[in-house]
Amino acid sequence: MINFFDKIYSIKDKYRVLKKLRFYSALRFIVRIIANVLVPLHYNFTNLFVCNTLKANRKKQQIIVSLTSFPQRIGRIWIVIESIIRQKNKPDRIILWLSLNQFKTLELLPKKLLNLQKRGLEIRLCNDDLRSHKKYYYAFQEFPHDVIITLDDDVIYNSNLIKHLLRTHKKFPFAIICNHASKINIKNKQILPYARWTNIKKEIGPTNEIMPIGVGGVLYPPDSMYKDVTDVNTFKEYCINADDIWLNFMCRLKGTLVVKTKYKSNYLPVINLNNSALNTSNIHGGLNDKHFNQLRNYYIKIKNVDPFYDLIN
Numbered sequence: 182m183i184n185f186f187d188k189i190y191s192i193k194d195k196y197r198v199l200k201k202l203r204f205y206s207a208l209r210f211i212v213r214i215i216a217n218v219l220v221p222l223h224y225n226f227t228n229l230f231v232c233n234t235l236k237a238n239r240k241k242q243q244i245i246v247s248l249t250s251f252p253q254r255i256g257r258i259w260i261v262i263e264s265i266i267r268q269k270n271k272p273d274r275i276i277l278w279l280s281l282n283q284f285k286t287l288e289l290l291p292k293k294l295l296n297l298q299k300r301g302l303e304i305r306l307c308n309d310d311l312r313s314h315k316k317y318y319y320a321f322q323e324f325p326h327d328v329i330i331t332l333d334d335d336v337i338y339n340s341n342l343i344k345h346l347l348r349t350h351k352k353f354p355f356a357i358i359c360n361h362a363s364k365i366n367i368k369n370k371q372i373l374p375y376a377r378w379t380n381i382k383k384e385i386g387p388t389n390e391i392m393p394i395g396v397g398g399v400l401y402p403p404d405s406m407y408k409d410v411t412d413v414n415t416f417k418e419y420c421i422n423a424d425d426i427w428l429n430f431m432c433r434l435k436g437t438l439v440v441k442t443k444y445k446s447n448y449l450p451v452i453n454l455n456n457s458a459l460n461t462s463n464i465h466g467g468l469n470d471k472h473f474n475q476l477r478n479y480y481i482k483i484k485n486v487d488p489f490y491d492l493i494n
Contacts, residue, residue: 182223183264183449186216187339191447209447217452220337224263228300233267235275235301242403243273243327244347249315250334252283253455259293260451262302264338270347272330276303278319280310313424314416317401322411329401336396336448345444346400349384353440356387357405357432360444361397364390370493375469386440389492392429393439396448399428407434419479423472430476433488 190212194205227233246265250258258277265275277294284290287304298304311318316331330346332338342360349358364379365372381391393399409415410431420427432439481487 183216183220183267183337184339184341186212186220187337187446187449190216190449191445213450213452216337216449221260224260228263233263233300235266235271235273238273240273243324244330244343245320245324245327246272246275246330246332246343247278247316247320248276248332248334249278249313251280251312254334254451254453255279255284255294256291257451257453258334259291259297260337261332261334262294262297264336264340265332265343266297266300266302267340268338268343269340270344272343274303275301276305276320278305278307278315280315281306281308282310309413311413311417312421313395314413314421314427316395317424317428318411318413321401321406326403328403330398331395331401332398333396335451335453337451338398339446342398342444342446345442346398349440349442350400350402353387353438355402355405356438356440357393357402358400358440358442359393359397360442360446361394361448362391362439362441363394365392365489365492367493372473372489372493374467375473381441382445384441384443387438388440389433389438391439391441392425393441395425397444397446405432405435405437407431409434415479419476420472423469426469426472426476430480430488434480434486 190209192205192208194200199205248261262275262277265272279290284306287295287306290304294302294304305319307315307319317329320329320331328350330343345360346358362381362385364381366378367373378392385391406428407430410428416427420430477488
């Protein structure tokens with residue numbers, strides 16, 4: 182069911198007349214509403230099927246999905262996790278990292294979320310609130326030899342999403358793999374503002390010219406990130422609201438290239454009435470540029486290295 186809705190939601194704005202009439206926008210709005218009603222009902226009726234449960238599998242190298250959330254989204258994140266459990270290529274583990282500053286005990290979490298623990302979800306309570314950085318910070322430290330896939334907490338994921346990441350990882354085992362990416366555009370040896378970067382539609386890479394965007398899922402092989410990736414003091418000071426930018430700096434400093442898969446989607450969102458999102462303020466409010474520039478200046482002035490030197494020269 183979700184793949185059907187995702188396909189319609191991701192339809193191209195093919196005809197100019199229909200685009201002018203806002204047909205595609207209206208279609209996506211209707212699909213978004215209907216999917217957010219029917220998909221949870223479908224999940225509720227089918228959640229006891231054996232195929233909709235993770236199997237205990239402690240392989241030498243595990244595939245671990247790591248994500249985080251916050252109070253405004255916690256009530257409906259169970260829908261997101263259901264879509265991960267139901268992937269055609271299932272991960273070995275799914276770990277949800279939550280801050281003790283926001284969630285004092287597991288017992289206070291929604292029942293639908295807690296019930297997913299019986300089907301493979303692990304919920305970890307952390308002492309600090311590192312915001313969106315929680316989705317990778319603890320996993321990178323605890324599972325340095327495993328493959329980590331980070332996902333966002335507000336998308337109903339198509340069941341083929343992880344399959345695309347793993348299939349491309351098999352072809353490029355040492356690269357960071359993503360389903361969604363932006364091309365870092367350059368003009369006169371200057372990096373253009375984030376809003377002028379290009380959304381990549383096709384498969385591309387391995388390359389250092391793109392930045393993975395977390396909404397589509399990002400796969401990190403072991404030892405693919407620079408040693409500063411868990412330097413909490415630095416990302417708190419310079420990049421607390423932009424984990425995508427921080428992680429891109431870390432892979433560039435390490436010298437790891439990025440591959441974008443063939444996967445295409447507009448990423449069907451979970452509707453949260455009290456939702457709070459970083460996307461609008463980060464892009465249109467210029468926060469991404471602020472974080473990007475102050476982090477780059479820090480590495481140039483303090484560490485004497487420009488993570489983007491190879492790209493602009």
